[in-house]
Each structure stands twice: as C-alpha cells, then as structure tokens.
Amino acid sequence: MHPVRKQRLIIVLAIVALSSLAIGLLVYALSENINLFYPPAKFSANEVPREVRVRAGGCVEPGSVVRDSDSLLVKFALVDGTGRLKVAYDGILPDLFAEGEAAVVNGTWSNNNVFYADQVLAKHDETYMPPEVAEAMNNGEQHQASCEEANYGS
Amino acid sequence: MLLAWQWFHRLGSPRWFYDKSSRWLIWLMPLTLALLATGLVWGLAFAPIDAKQGDSYRIIFIHMPAAVVALAGYYVMAVAGAVGLIWRMKLPFMVMKSAAPIGAVLTALTLITGSLWGHPTWGTFWEWDARNIFMLILLFLYLGIILLGSIYPSRDAGDKACALLALVGTVNVPIIYKSVDWWYSLHQPASIKFTGESSIHASMLYPLLICVVAYYCVFSLALILYTRHEILVREARTQWVKDLSQLPGKNQGGAHAKL
Numbered sequence: 001m002h003p004v005r006k007q008r009l010i011i012v013l014a015i016v017a018l019s020s021l022a023i024g025l026l027v028y029a030l031s032e033n034i035n036l037f038y039p040p041a042k043f044s045a046n047e048v049p050r051e052v053r054v055r056a057g058g059c060v061e062p063g064s065v066v067r068d069s070d071s072l073l074v075k076f077a078l079v080d081g082t083g084r085l086k087v088a089y090d091g092i093l094p095d096l097f098a099e100g101e102a103a104v105v106n107g108t109w110s111n112n113n114v115f116y117a118d119q120v121l122a123k124h125d126e127t128y129m130p131p132e133v134a135e136a137m138n139n140g141e142q143h144q145a146s147c148e149e150a151n152y153g154s
Numbered sequence: 155m156l157l158a159w160q161w162f163h164r165l166g167s168p169r170w171f172y173d174k175s176s177r178w179l180i181w182l183m184p185l186t187l188a189l190l191a192t193g194l195v196w197g198l199a200f201a202p203i204d205a206k207q208g209d210s211y212r213i214i215f216i217h218m219p220a221a222v223v224a225l226a227g228y229y230v231m232a233v234a235g236a237v238g239l240i241w242r243m244k245l246p247f248m249v250m251k252s253a254a255p256i257g258a259v260l261t262a263l264t265l266i267t268g269s270l271w272g273h274p275t276w277g278t279f280w281e282w283d284a285r286n287i288f289m290l291i292l293l294f295l296y297l298g299i300i301l302l303g304s305i306y307p308s309r310d311a312g313d314k315a316c317a318l319l320a321l322v323g324t325v326n327v328p329i330i331y332k333s334v335d336w337w338y339s340l341h342q343p344a345s346i347k348f349t350g351e352s353s354i355h356a357s358m359l360y361p362l363l364i365c366v367v368a369y370y371c372v373f374s375l376a377l378i379l380y381t382r383h384e385i386l387v388r389e390a391r392t393q394w395v396k397d398l399s400q401l402p403g404k405n406q407g408g409a410h411a412k413l
Contacts, residue, residue, distance in 0.1 A: 005240050005241060008239060008240040009240050012236045012239055012240055012321065015318065015321055015322065016236075016321050016322075016324060016325075019321070019322040019325065020324070020325035023322075023325045023326075023329075024325060027329060031336075031337065034284050034287075034333075034337045035284075035337045035338045035339075036281070036282070036283050036284065036337065036338055036339050036340055037338050038338075039338060057338055057340075093277075094274075094275070094276065094277030095274060095275075096206060096207065096275055096276075096277075097277075098206075101206075104281075104340055119277075119278075120277065121276045121277045121278055121281065121340060122275065122276055122277055123276070123340050123342070124206070124207070124275050124276070124342050125342055125353075126342040126343045126344065126345040126353045126354075127345070127353040127354070128204050128211060128214070128345060128353070128354040128355060128358050129204065129205055129354075129355040129358075130202035130203065130204070130205065130355060130357060130358075131202075131203065131204075131205045132202075133205070133355055134205030134206075135205075
C-alpha cells in the first residue's frame with residue numbers, strides 16, 4: 001500500500017474510533033434517561049420519584065387484573081423478578097394487554113404507593129407463532145412462566 | 155496479491171463499472187422481482203396469523219427487512235466513503251452518494267410501518283423509545299448526507315464532507331441494533347437469533363428470510379441504477395459517455411455517416 005494512502009487509512013480509522021468513543025461515552029452517560037421506564041424492582045426499592053410523571057414497565061401479574069363493574073377503572077399489578085407495583089388506570093386498554101404479558105404505563109407514582117396511569121401501552125414480546133401452536137403449548141403455564149422470567153434488573 | 159490490487163483499481167473506474175453493471179442488471183432485476191413477489195405474497199397472504207396479534211403482525215414482512223437493509227446500507231455508504239477518502243477514486247464517492255437516498259427511503263419506510271403497527275399493538279403511533287429515537291437519528295443522518303452533498307460549490311469538498319459525516323455516524327448502527335438489549339424499551343428484542351432457537355415460528359420465519367434477501371436485492375438494484383445515473387452525470391464530459399449518447403450499437407463510424 002502506498003504510504004500516503006496508508007496514512008489516510010489510519011486517519012479514517014482514527015476518526016471512526018474517536019467519534020464512536022465520544023458518542024459512546026455520551027450515550028453511556030445518558031443511559032438512565034434513555035431507559036423508557038422504571039422496572040417494578042425500582043419502585044419496591046423506593047428509588048423512583050413520587051408525584052412526578054414517570055413510566056413504569058413490567059409483567060402484568062396473572063390474577064391481579066380487577067375491573068370496576070360500572071366504569072372503565074381497572075387495577076392491576078406489574079411485577080418483575082423482585083418488585084411489585086400496584087397500578088390504577090381509568091381508560092381503554094390496548095388489545096394486546098393481558099395477564100402474563102408485559103405492559104408500560106405512563107403516569108405518576110402517588111404517596112399511597114399506587115401508580116395512577118393515564119396511558120397503558122402493551123409491550124409485545126418477541127415470540128411469533130400461529131394460534132394452533134400457541135394452544136398446543138398451553139398458554140396458561142406460559143403466562144405464569146413469562147412473568148417469573150421477567151427481570152429488568154440486568 | 156498484485157492481481158487483487160489490479161482488480162480493485164479497475165473497480166474504481168466508472169467506465170468499467172458502467173459496462174459490467176449493465177450485464178449484472180440482466181439477471182439481478184428478474185431475481186429481485188421474483189424474490190420480492192415470493193416473500194411478500196407468502197408472508198402477507200399465506201403465512202398463518204399470529205396467536206396474539208392476528209393479522210396485524212404481517213407488517214413485519216415489510217418493516218423488519220427494511221430496517222435490516224437500512225442499517226446494512228449505512229455501512230455500504232460509510233465504507234464507500236472511506237475508500238473514496240483513502241484512495242481518492244471517483245467511483246466510491248458516486249456509490250456513497252447513491253446509497254444515501256435509498257437508505258433514507260428504507261429508514262422512512264421502517265418508521266412509517268413501525269408506527270402503523272405500533273398503534274394497534276402498543277396503543278400508540280410513536281413513543282420516545284430508544285429504538286425509535288436512534289432510528290429517527292439514522293433518518294436524519296441519511297438526510298443530512300443528502301443535503302451536505304448538495305450545498306458545497308465544489309463536488310470534491312462535498313464528497314469529502316459527506317464521507318466524514320457518514321463515518322462519524324457509523325456508531326449509530328450498533329447502537330440501534332443493541333438498543334433493545336441495553337435499555338428498558340417498548341420495542342421487543344430480536345426474534346431471529348444468530349445463536350440458539352429463533353422465537354418466531356418456522357412457518358413465518360421462512361417468508362421473512364426471503365423478504366430480507368429480497369430487500370437486499372432491491373437495495374443492490376437501486377444502488378446500481380443510481381450509481382449508473384451518477385456516473386453519467388459526473389462523467390458527462392468524457393469521450394466514452396459522449397459516445398454512449400450518440401446512437402445504439404458500437405459501429406460509431408457508420409452511425410456518424412448516417413447522421
């Protein structure tokens with residue numbers, strides 16, 4: 001390789017390496033802010049500010065969803081490996097919201113330890129399968145397992 | 155080794171590329187159409203519905219391959235820019251310039267289809283999720299490179315500036331790819347895994363893989379066509395391009411006589 005081109009190659013590699021390092025450090029420093037939501041474990045550990053708008057995300061605990069009989073009010077709990085967060089929401093839930101599935105809620109964490117959500121988003125997992133296959137796999141047990149696996153602490 | 159360099163330098167010649175690529179197009183065009191038709195028809199019409207999402211999951215056959223190729227295309231653009239900077243060859247800069255609009259279209263397609271899928275699935279068209287944010291930055295990078303190339307009075311300076319921006323932006327690609335693993339995000343992690351079993355059923359995986367290959371072909375096809383156009387624009391004053399525009403056929407003597 002011609003020495004001039006070799007020198008240019010080194011300069012190009014240096015540009016890529018240094019700019020990647022700079023942007024990488026910047027993104028790393030902002031990591032906490034890039035997380036979309038707090039996991040339930042952070043709420044249980046009392047590391048989330050109260051009475052300000054935050055997002056929480058976790059697995060909807062099977063059996064925890066209670067719907068009010070004469071309004072849209074719905075109460076449920078979000079769980080992960082170690083934490084549990086009580087959520088109250090008054091509104092229409094997305095189609096994919098279900099027990100044993102992940103959800104992200106937007107709202108405020110009140111002093112009485114209830115998270116008052118004004119938006120509920122369903123977080124779809126990465127599994128895709130036809131209905132017949134899903135039935136054969138016994139969905140009930142799957143749901144239980146997916147909640148126990150949920151761990152956002154890593 | 156010497157032979158490899160010779161081949162490399164020939165590849166840098168716009169005329170050589172223009173001649174060769176006309177032959178590549180003959181088989182690449184039908185191949186692309188066949189793959190795209192197979193993948194999309196299989197995926198959109200014949201693949202089974204998803205147990206939870208029903209039919210709305212089918213947007214994955216348009217969304218995910220577009221995202222994959224938008225990311226891979228960025229590397230094509232950046233590597234072409236780097237080769238242009240190091241060897242000062244004409245062709246790599248033309249490839250770089252041609253890749254930008256294709257990548258921008260694919261990125262926009264990814265964002266639009268993702269938004270259309272997000273509304274029925276997540277419950278929102280847009281969320282400031284890590285994946286979404288960095289994909290939006292990728293769109294701005296592509297658009298920035300398109301704009302940057304057009305504002306410089308000298309083509310040479312514009313090419314170098316574009317190559318620099320493309321190289322600095324490369325760090326965004328691994329960030330997009332790993333964003334769903336590094337941060338708590340709404341976007342689901344990858345379904346197709348390089349190691350271990352994929353979490354998408356085989357009946358949906360095969361049409362999806364065909365779509366990915368088809369999108370790579372679409373990208374290559376568009377890149378070759380754009381680059382050929384760019385060659386004609388930039389080399390318009392050379393003799394071989396002037397000869398091309400004379401008349402079809404290679405017997406220029408006879409053609410001139412008739413005119």
